[in-house]
Amino acid sequence: MGANILTIGHLARKTDTKVETIRFYEKSGLLPAPERTKGNYRAYDLAHLGRLSFIRRARDLGFSLDQVRELLSLSDNRNQSCAAVDAIANEHRSEIERKIRDLQALKLELDSIIDQCGCGTVAECRIIDSLSPSQ
Numbered sequence: 001m002g003a004n005i006l007t008i009g010h011l012a013r014k015t016d017t018k019v020e021t022i023r024f025y026e027k028s029g030l031l032p033a034p035e036r037t038k039g040n041y042r043a044y045d046l047a048h049l050g051r052l053s054f055i056r057r058a059r060d061l062g063f064s065l066d067q068v069r070e071l072l073s074l075s076d077n078r079n080q081s082c083a084a085v086d087a088i089a090n091e092h093r094s095e096i097e098r099k100i101r102d103l104q105a106l107k108l109e110l111d112s113i114i115d116q117c118g119c120g121t122v123a124e125c126r127i128i129d130s131l132s133p134s135q
Helices: 008-015 019-027 044-062 065-075 083-115 126-129
Strands: none
Touching: 008 019, 008 044, 019 044, 044 065, 044 126, 083 126
């Protein structure tokens, strides 16, 4: 293969992505299907590498597949306003903030349960009691 052509294995290593995930991104339309070699191997190019790196970074930031799809679509039209991109990012940030609040409330509840534990026997354990269904 040429210098700028990557096999799926090389693409996977360069982007720290599992081969199965790359195939999934292709099937879901996030990553365009590559050309095939005469031996019917996938032949990825630098555009695939860039697009997959974009997808991976967006996923690492927690964007959903639908949000990634929208961001990719917006990214493909570079002359438009980035207001739609900002809206997606702000929506995602709001969801993260909600999850943080939920996790903080969960932590407080767990702290309270742990603090009630007298470290006696399991029969007296407040943690076990709080996890058991009410009788």
